[in-house]
Amino acid sequence: MEVPVRSKGAAPSPWSPRECELLGVTLELLQEHGYDRLSLDAVATTARASKATLYRRWPTKAELVFAAFVEGTRQVAVDPDTGTLRGDLLQLGKQISAHVGTHASTIRAVLMEISRSDKLAAMLQEQFLDQRKALMSSVLARAVDRGEIQASAITEDLWDMLPGYLTYRSVLTGRAPSRRTVQDLVDNVLIPSLTRHNG
């Protein structure tokens, strides 16, 4: 049995260490060459893997790239657990900005493929968004436990404001979020919203 790779606080990976390596190579080549010019041949050659191995796991370029992006995110999406709500949100915001900033063009390419494939859309939901939501939920639950916010101030439907806005900035505009953007978002928007039912 293969032992799944697991970074501290992150969800367990569905891939073996060797598969994670292949996905890591894919992500590197994507950043270097972009989605359009990435070939499965180049991934196989760089990773010294057989093409059969690649195709068996990921039958299309879109699936390989999607898996590489999700795995890359899983590895950096670590629960910050800094001891305060503000600290946790700042940390998450920094993580997300760095990650979506680095992979903005990959995300754009993957989106295009997702709109063409129901299978990829389902994978996005199960493998990516559900995981991110669980992380945000534990950050907020701890803040409620510490008495920093009221549970009633949490709007379930808007759980993805922080990652959503930061992703929008990197992927849909030319204004990648700065460290200051994250700080303003936390101090001027998210904390005032989450503490609006306090005392």
Next chain:
Amino acid sequence: MEVPVRSKGAAPSPWSPRECELLGVTLELLQEHGYDRLSLDAVATTARASKATLYRRWPTKAELVFAAFVEGTRQVAVDPDTGTLRGDLLQLGKQISAHVGTHASTIRAVLMEISRSDKLAAMLQEQFLDQRKALMSSVLARAVDRGEIQASAITEDLWDMLPGYLTYRSVLTGRAPSRRTVQDLVDNVLIPSLTRHNG
């Protein structure tokens, strides 16, 4: 001289009435067939225009589709001016949700083209985002004038929270925003943020 089409409160169109008609036809065909299957031939035939006319204004499919989307947005992006900040934000949120919901797949396709073209990226900034920002600025300026909010509570860099999050929801997730999403966003997030310096 051609008279520019202008809807109440919207910025003036850079196109003649006939050009607007061509862009309207493009947008309809896009919704019907999607970006991949749209052809300039079909636009010319449907609009009873010569292909030369189309190509003179919009040399590539990407430019035509981009212009059609921006023009469609310009026509619906009307300053609500309801008399209250809450009313204005709800109205803007409804407008944006309806528009990005209808054109989500076109936006995805345009994004992909934008990441391949600096010219389109500059057009996105000048013809689309700057206009949207001006609209949001007047909504906030009126709220300051009415004494509803303090000018110091406005975070310049985060002007696009409302359109950004709603666009993210429609374009990057399968959870298109509902009327309730817009209401929660305004009442639970934007108003608490903008009134945090009050009294």
